[in-house]
Amino acid sequence: MQRWEATSTLAFSTRRSARGVLLKIGRWLASEHPEGLEPANWTREICAAYVAAVDRFHVGAFTGTQNAIQQRLGQPISAATKQAYLCVPRQFFRDGQEWGWFPRRFDPGRALATPRSVKALIGPRPRVIDDAACAKLLWAGLHLETDDVPASGGTRFYSVELIRALALTWLFGGLRSDEISRLRVGCIRWQPDHDVSKVKDDVICFLDVPVHKTGTPFTKPVDPLLGRAIAEWESVRPVQPLLADPRTGELVPLLFAVRAKRVAKAYLNLALIPALCRKAGVPEADARGRITSHRARSTIASQLYNAKEPMTLFELQAWLGHRSPQSTHRSPQSTQYYARITPTTLAKAYNDAGYFARTTRTIEVLMDREAVTTGAAANGTPWQYFDLGHGYCTFSFFEQCPHPMACARCDFYVPKDSTKAQLLEAKENLTRMMAEIQLTDDERAAVTDGATAVDHLLERLADVPTPAGPTPRQMTTFVPIGDLTTGGG
Numbered sequence: 001m002q003r004w005e006a007t008s009t010l011a012f013s014t015r016r017s018a019r020g021v022l023l024k025i026g027r028w029l030a031s032e033h034p035e036g037l038e039p040a041n042w043t044r045e046i047c048a049a050y051v052a053a054v055d056r057f058h059v060g061a062f063t064g065t066q067n068a069i070q071q072r073l074g075q076p077i078s079a080a081t082k083q084a085y086l087c088v089p090r091q092f093f094r095d096g097q098e099w100g101w102f103p104r105r106f107d108p109g110r111a112l113a114t115p116r117s118v119k120a121l122i123g124p125r126p127r128v129i130d131d132a133a134c135a136k137l138l139w140a141g142l143h144l145e146t147d148d149v150p151a152s153g154g155t156r157f158y159s160v161e162l163i164r165a166l167a168l169t170w171l172f173g174g175l176r177s178d179e180i181s182r183l184r185v186g187c188i189r190w191q192p193d194h195d196v197s198k199v200k201d202d203v204i205c206f207l208d209v210p211v212h213k214t215g216t217p218f219t220k221p222v223d224p225l226l227g228r229a230i231a232e233w234e235s236v237r238p239v240q241p242l243l244a245d246p247r248t249g250e251l252v253p254l255l256f257a258v259r260a261k262r263v264a265k266a267y268l269n270l271a272l273i274p275a276l277c278r279k280a281g282v283p284e285a286d287a288r289g290r291i292t293s294h295r296a297r298s299t300i301a302s303q304l305y306n307a308k309e310p311m312t313l314f315e316l317q318a319w320l321g322h323r324s325p326q327s328t329h330r331s332p333q334s335t336q337y338y339a340r341i342t343p344t345t346l347a348k349a350y351n352d353a354g355y356f357a358r359t360t361r362t363i364e365v366l367m368d369r370e371a372v373t374t375g376a377a378a379n380g381t382p383w384q385y386f387d388l389g390h391g392y393c394t395f396s397f398f399e400q401c402p403h404p405m406a407c408a409r410c411d412f413y414v415p416k417d418s419t420k421a422q423l424l425e426a427k428e429n430l431t432r433m434m435a436e437i438q439l440t441d442d443e444r445a446a447v448t449d450g451a452t453a454v455d456h457l458l459e460r461l462a463d464v465p466t467p468a469g470p471t472p473r474q475m476t477t478f479v480p481i482g483d484l485t486t487g488g489g
């Protein structure tokens with residue numbers, strides 16, 4: 001394990017966390033499969049036993065120290081943790097086999113694959129900040145004062161310009177905390193000819209992001225408010241020596257540095273964000289967990305993707321600096337991870353799709369006001385005429401008729417070419433209204449799918465009585481429409 005850690009080219013933090021998992025595996029081997037303590041002795045059987053054991057691990061199993069997890073001891077571990085416990089030995093054996101340290105007795109990708117049941121539980125779950133809380137945090141960031149952030153040990157190291165620039169970079173930049181802490185002096189560029197001292201709304205401000213976790217340096221447009229806050233800090237930033245960029249090793253003028261020391265990455269999570277939450281009156285944790293530096297990135301990405309005129313996935317990918325919009329096993333938190341459709345957008349799309357509307361149909365209804373005002377309607381004279389196209393249905397409870405879309409032309413039926421219909425249409429006291437009726441699947445098919453569907457509906461209803469009493473078969477010799485069109489009628 002030590003040899004692997006010394007040889008691997010993975011990032012330092014990744015190697016350190018992998019070391020913890022490998023130590024845990026060592027304890028499990030010592031307890032369950034001592035023959036596997038030598039990696040060369042691992043077989044597919046040991047792999048299978050390990051995968052099964054991981055699936056049953058609980059918090060505290062085979063850990064070195066349990067001080068920090070006292071509260072959760074014995075609880076089941078999360079699917080993401082199971083995935084990590086399998087990902088590390090996969091990498092370890094893949095590397096060891098590749099480097100010729102032990103024989104290729106199994107394929108680590110297959111023998112130590114994450115079970116499908118575990119994978120299914122791991123999905124995009126961007127921890128966006130609620131809209132109202134986000135708006136309050138933005139307000140707090142824009143009005144941040146020195147006293148809002150507690151001094152460390154009674155000494156105030158950071159000026160208000162630095163604190164405000166850092167807060168707005170977090171709130172508007174959509175950057176990872178590592179990128180924020182490694183920004184360089186001069187990272188803001190304005191569209192040519194812009195005078196920073198003049199406040200204009202239509203200016204474009206660009207932010208140069210340094211080399212990052214998944215790619216090379218890139219430039220992104222940001223809100224001018226952020227550009228102005230950084231320009232303000234740069235104007236008072238004391239002259240300092242160049243400092244080493246921890247990722248590239250270059251000597252660079254780091255933007256957020258004071259007294260030749262970089263502002264600690266933890267400052268954002270442990271001091272500035274809690275201070276912003278206090279000023280904004282927002283709890284430091286919500287249903288999705290603590291408000292940390294990464295949550296602003298998820299929130300901004302989600303808002304840009306769900307805006308009225310949203311960014312496309314590829315535009316968002318470029319803005320976030322992702323190598324690919326798709327998730328991979330190496331980069332599970334890619335653009336798709338952040339660009340989750342919000343419930344509001346989904347609700348609008350659902351309404352626009354008209355699932356409910358497709359089950360209804362609107363038809364015109366003529367109302368004979370004369371029949372109502374003269375009291376004739378009370379004596380049984382029709383006063384409502386549902387327009388069926390070829391004629392009118394005078395049945396008051398038309399929606400309850402089983403034959404609405406394949407009218408059987410019962411006693412309530414008035415053909416349009418009849419004298420009665422023509423007299424009705426010539427009346428002055430007519431009110432035209434629209435009425436929505438619910439359709440069954442067969443009826444909807446009859447409306448949208450044509451003659452065959454109508455035939456099917458007619459056949460099905462042939463022995464169903466009409467509101468007037470007789471069934472269609474009793475009223476007339478039943479002739480399907482298909483037969484009429486082929487000359488059968």
Ligand code: SF4
Nearest residue numbers: 393395401407408410
């Ligand atoms: S069958 Fe009779 S009640 Fe039904 S729609 Fe036709 S006319 Fe109206």
